[in-house]
Amino acid sequence: MEDAIVVVSRPDKEKVEAILKKTGMPTEELKCSLCGEPITDLSRIRAIFPYHSALICCDKFECLVACRDKLILESAPK
Amino acid sequence: MSLLLSSLVSWSQLGDLIEPLKEFFQQFYWEIIFLILFAIIGSVYLFGRDRVRRYLFRRKIAPKVQEIVSVYEKEVLPDYVETKPKIIVAEKTQEIPTDLPFGYVFVPEGQEELVWNTLIAYIPICCSLRKIKLLFDETLRKSLFDLLSYELGLKMGKENFAVAYRDHGLKEYEQDYKVMESLYKDKKLTVVILLEASIRLRKTKGHVTASDVEEFSTLVRKIAQVDAIVIRVGGKNPIRVEEIVANGRGVVFLARGKNIKRVKQLSSELEANGFVKVPEEELGLPNPEEGIWYFTYPKVNQVPFMRVWLKPGQGISKER
Numbered sequence: 001m002e003d004a005i006v007v008v009s010r011p012d013k014e015k016v017e018a019i020l021k022k023t024g025m026p027t028e029e030l031k032c033s034l035c036g037e038p039i040t041d042l043s044r045i046r047a048i049f050p051y052h053s054a055l056i057c058c059d060k061f062e063c064l065v066a067c068r069d070k071l072i073l074e075s076a077p078k
Numbered sequence: 079m080s081l082l083l084s085s086l087v088s089w090s091q092l093g094d095l096i097e098p099l100k101e102f103f104q105q106f107y108w109e110i111i112f113l114i115l116f117a118i119i120g121s122v123y124l125f126g127r128d129r130v131r132r133y134l135f136r137r138k139i140a141p142k143v144q145e146i147v148s149v150y151e152k153e154v155l156p157d158y159v160e161t162k163p164k165i166i167v168a169e170k171t172q173e174i175p176t177d178l179p180f181g182y183v184f185v186p187e188g189q190e191e192l193v194w195n196t197l198i199a200y201i202p203i204c205c206s207l208r209k210i211k212l213l214f215d216e217t218l219r220k221s222l223f224d225l226l227s228y229e230l231g232l233k234m235g236k237e238n239f240a241v242a243y244r245d246h247g248l249k250e251y252e253q254d255y256k257v258m259e260s261l262y263k264d265k266k267l268t269v270v271i272l273l274e275a276s277i278r279l280r281k282t283k284g285h286v287t288a289s290d291v292e293e294f295s296t297l298v299r300k301i302a303q304v305d306a307i308v309i310r311v312g313g314k315n316p317i318r319v320e321e322i323v324a325n326g327r328g329v330v331f332l333a334r335g336k337n338i339k340r341v342k343q344l345s346s347e348l349e350a351n352g353f354v355k356v357p358e359e360e361l362g363l364p365n366p367e368e369g370i371w372y373f374t375y376p377k378v379n380q381v382p383f384m385r386v387w388l389k390p391g392q393g394i395s396k397e398r
Contacts (some may be wrong), residue, residue, distance in 0.1 A: 004163040004204045005179035008139050008193075011186055018171045019182050043186035046196050050178040059192070061242055064199050065224075072203055072211060072223055 011042040023054035032058035034066040132169040138190045139167060146197050146234060150205060154229045157373070158206050158272055180204055194231075195239045202226040210275045212286045215295040217251040221258040229262070257302040265308035269332045269385070270363075271298055277369060297362050304361070306330050306387060311344065312337035319347045328356065328389035334371050338384040345386050356387040363387075 009015055017027045030045070031038045033056045039045050046064065049055040049071060057067040103110065143165050151159040168174045174182075181200065185193045202223055211219050224247035231240025247255035261267040275294065282290055306328030309317060312335075322329055329348070333341040345366070349355075358365050366386040373379040 004161050005166060005175065005177075006143075006163045006200075006204065007166045007168050007174060007179050007182045008143070009168040009174070009182060009184060010135070011184040012171075014171050015168065015174065016184075018174055022174070022176075023178065042184075043189065045184050046192075047181055047183050047200070049181040061195070061246075064195065065243075065246055068199050068203060068223065069220055071200075072219055073216065 011045050013042060016042060016045065016048075019048055020054065023048065023050045025054045025056070030056065032056055032060075032063055034058070034063040034070075035060060128169065132167070135169055135185075136167045139185060139193065140165060142190075142193060143197065146194075146201055146230070147205065149233050150201055150226075150230055153233050154226060155202070155206055155268065157268055158210075160206055160208055161204075163201070163204050194234065194236050198227050198231045198234070198236065198239050198243070202230065207272070209279055209284065210272060213275045213278060213291060213294045214298065215291050217254040218258070218295050218298055221247050221251055221254040224255060225258045225262055254299075257299050260302045261298070264306065265310075266301055266306070266330065269308045269310065270301055270330060273332075273371070273383075273385070274363065276372065280372070300362060304328060304356070304387075306356075306389065308332065311340050317344060319344065319351060322348060323351045323353070323390075326390055328387065329353075331386045331388070332383065334383045335381045338368075338382060341384050341386060345388060348388050352391045353388040354391045356389050361387055 016030065020027045020030075029038060030040075030042075033054070035058065037058060039056070039058055044059045045056065046059050047055075047057045047067065049057070049067065051071065055067050055070060057063050143163070147159075147162050151162070163180065166173070166175060166179070181204070183193065183196050183200070206226075207222075211222070214222060224243045227243040228240050228247070231237065231243065234240075244255075247258075258267070261271055274297070278290065278294060279286070307325070308330045309322075309332070311317065311331055311333040331341045331344060345355075355365055366384060368382065368384045370380050371383040373381075
């Protein structure tokens with residue numbers, strides 16, 4: 001059985017940067033992977049998923065769903 | 079001798095110092111006590127606050143996650159939860175695990191309530207249908223997870239979050255969302271669709287082709303249109319053949335293990351009452367179907383299962 005580890009954390013600058021570094025994403029300009037808006041206020045970041053290049057999701061419902069859709073389309077047959 | 083003399087002098091000097099100190103302590107007794115207390119509290123706060131913050135954060139978040147996973151497993155998608163997420167609460171940067179996890183979820187301080195929306199969206203994809211989902215085409219797959227998030231939101235009492243998923247499903251892929259809704263409502267989703275998907279997935283050994291997806295998705299849409307209620311044989315509630323006949327709808331019996339015998343008996347009783355087995359050509363599935371039900375969680379287990387589709391025969395349909 002696969003393990004599904006979910007890390008829950010406060011959105012501090014240091015932690016977000018460490019996660020981005022781990023997932024190989026640039027840390028200079030943080031922006032939502034779905035809507036493309038810059039996330040200057042870190043309380044607006046909701047999740048980061050390490051798939052291919054990391055998926056960064058902001059607090060908008062549309063982005064939450066779009067991010068989930070990207071995850072469920074993972075390894076779909078072409 | 080001189081050494082002894084000098085030490086006596088310093089002792090007398092020390093005595094001169096002690097007297098004013100004593101006076102000082104007597105005069106500022108309470109102030110000193112408060113100062114010491116303040117210093118103790120201050121150092122506890124300074125060195126223990128991280129630990130307290132971490133404890134409070136964990137206390138706020140961990141029960142929420144456990145509760146939502148438990149509701150999902152017991153009430154939303156029983157039998158198909160493959161794993162429970164292991165939650166790591168990382169309050170310090172050093173606590174972030176070195177291996178890449180499924181995901182990182184952020185909870186801003188004072189906004190703990192908002193974590194529900196994130197969990198409602200991601201718990202279904204994190205815990206279940208990791209491989210099975212591959213058999214559904216894109217819109218069915220999205221509809222399936224929209225529906226699961228909607229049901230999970232409702233069961234958690236978070237209606238505001240829940241309806242957003244239903245609205246999203248209805249707006250983006252109305253027909254397929256309705257297909258999933260009807261399958262879930264009639265309990266065909268777990269008993270028929272996901273079971274069938276897991277059987278097919280085993281046959282393909284995980285190599286799902288585009289044709290497999292096309293064929294299975296066609297079947298899903300078709301099954302939703304078949305007017306039948308699903309009855310799991312072996313529960314506490316007794317199954318009354320008269321009620322099924324009076325209801326006039328088709329029926330899907332599902333039994334596992336020793337209850338298979340009872341399904342055969344119920345099917346015979348219904349057939350004696352004018353019901354007929356749904357033809358395999360009409361259904362697109364073997365009928366009756368016997369096979370192995372594979373459990374993956376909480377432990378790997380295999381039991382035989384049987385599923386039979388019956389519908390009211392010509393005579394009954396005319397009477398209605």
